[in-house]
Amino acid sequence: MTGLVLRSVHVHPVKSCGGFAPDSAVVEPWGLAGDRRWMLVDATGLAVTQRQQARLALASAVPADEGGIQLTAPGQEPLTVAVPEPGCTVVVELFGEKVEAVPVGTASDDWFGAYVGAPVRLVHLDDPARRRPVDAAYARPGETVSFADGFPLLLTTRSSLDALNGLIAEGGDPDEGPLPMNRFRPNLVVEGAEPWAEDRWRRIQVGEVRFRVAKPCGRCVVTTTDQSTALRGREPLRTLARHRRIGDRLVFGQNLVPETAGVVRVGDAVRIID
Numbered sequence: 001m002t003g004l005v006l007r008s009v010h011v012h013p014v015k016s017c018g019g020f021a022p023d024s025a026v027v028e029p030w031g032l033a034g035d036r037r038w039m040l041v042d043a044t045g046l047a048v049t050q051r052q053q054a055r056l057a058l059a060s061a062v063p064a065d066e067g068g069i070q071l072t073a074p075g076q077e078p079l080t081v082a083v084p085e086p087g088c089t090v091v092v093e094l095f096g097e098k099v100e101a102v103p104v105g106t107a108s109d110d111w112f113g114a115y116v117g118a119p120v121r122l123v124h125l126d127d128p129a130r131r132r133p134v135d136a137a138y139a140r141p142g143e144t145v146s147f148a149d150g151f152p153l154l155l156t157t158r159s160s161l162d163a164l165n166g167l168i169a170e171g172g173d174p175d176e177g178p179l180p181m182n183r184f185r186p187n188l189v190v191e192g193a194e195p196w197a198e199d200r201w202r203r204i205q206v207g208e209v210r211f212r213v214a215k216p217c218g219r220c221v222v223t224t225t226d227q228s229t230a231l232r233g234r235e236p237l238r239t240l241a242r243h244r245r246i247g248d249r250l251v252f253g254q255n256l257v258p259e260t261a262g263v264v265r266v267g268d269a270v271r272i273i274d
Contacts, residue, residue: 004270006206007158007191008181013069014122015039015147016049018060018227024265027209027258030128030144031152032187034063037128038081039094039101039147040112040120047094047147050222053116054230071111079111084124092123094132094147102126134257138214143257151214151255155198156186163195164236164244164252172239179236182227184219184253190270198254207268210259218249 012019015036026033038061040048050056059073068082081104089100101123108122125131125147134143135150145152158181165178181189188206190198201213219240224232240250 003192004272005191006188006264006266006268006270008189009264009266010185010187010189011035012185013038013061013063014059014071015047016051016053016056016222017071018057020060020062024263026263027153027261028128029152029258029261031146031148031258032264034067035153035187036147037125038069038104039092039123039125040116041092041123042121043119045090045092047092048116048118048120050225051220053118054225054232055116057225057227057230059112059115071108073115076111076115079108081105081108081122084126086126089126090123095149097132099125099132099147101131134214138255139257149217152258153187153211153256154185154217154253155188155190155204155211155213155256156181156184156253157193157195157198158189158191159193159195160198160252164239167243168235168239171242173233173235176233176235180227183223183225183236184217185222186253188256188264192270201254201272203259203273204256205271205273206264207262208260209262209264210273211256212259214255214257216246216249216251217253217255219252223252 009025010021011032013034042048061069061071064070064080071079084102084104089102091098092101104122112120128146132145134145168177204211223236244251
């Protein structure tokens with residue numbers, strides 16, 4: 001297979017908020033540098049995402065000095081948030097997993113609380129090397145992940161999105177299509193493959209970095225949320241249920257685990273190792 005290239009790179013500093021698309025990114029063992037290192041939780045410590053608060057789609061975070069982030073959202077003044085000082089952690093819960101994280105502070109809590117209209121706290125993953133292991137069914141010893149749903153990176157392909165949009169136009173809800181790639185919130189978008197070719201990949205190399213393809217990505221209600229309006233529809237889940245069901249999962253994209261560190265760059269060649 002030839003002609004595969006990395007079309008775009010995407011980093012989402014705060015889980016479920018908008019991010020940015022750099023020309024390159026450092027690949028760390030637990031994901032792209034800065035990706036999903038921050039997360040909102042409710043008063044009980046449960047993760048708050050677009051599943052509960054669709055308006056988070058309209059909030060965005062971009063890098064600030066010394067690892068901090070700048071937050072923006074409709075109706076809110078921009079807020080710059082620094083990485084919290086090391087100290088006491090709190091236990092938060094993400095998909096049933098207990099994870100230690102550092103509370104960020106009242107300014108960011110108040111900012112997000114005013115935006116979503118509910119009490120929330122912003123927390124930071126201070127030590128991704130030891131806080132949260134990858135699912136043992138797919139991991140090797142010592143592999144960890146950020147606040148991403150389950151794996152360090154998510155890869156999608158442009159051709160599979162085009163194929164999915166074709167299926168939506170033919171038998172789904174054409175008024176909701178075509179869907180943009182940001183519905184799926186990937187880290188790496190590859191161009192040049194045949195539709196659904198990524199289902200057969202087991203190990204790949206992007207530029208200088210090698211990855212293991214762990215498993216297909218099961219999709220949730222977040223994919224039905226328009227990332228530019230926060231309004232929800234039925235697609236793509238309606239069409240995925242007809243054409244892309246594996247067991248009880250509706251799948252689009254592939255979860256990756258880095259095998260080496262390095263930098264990925266837009267335009268990098270993508271090589272299928274096996």
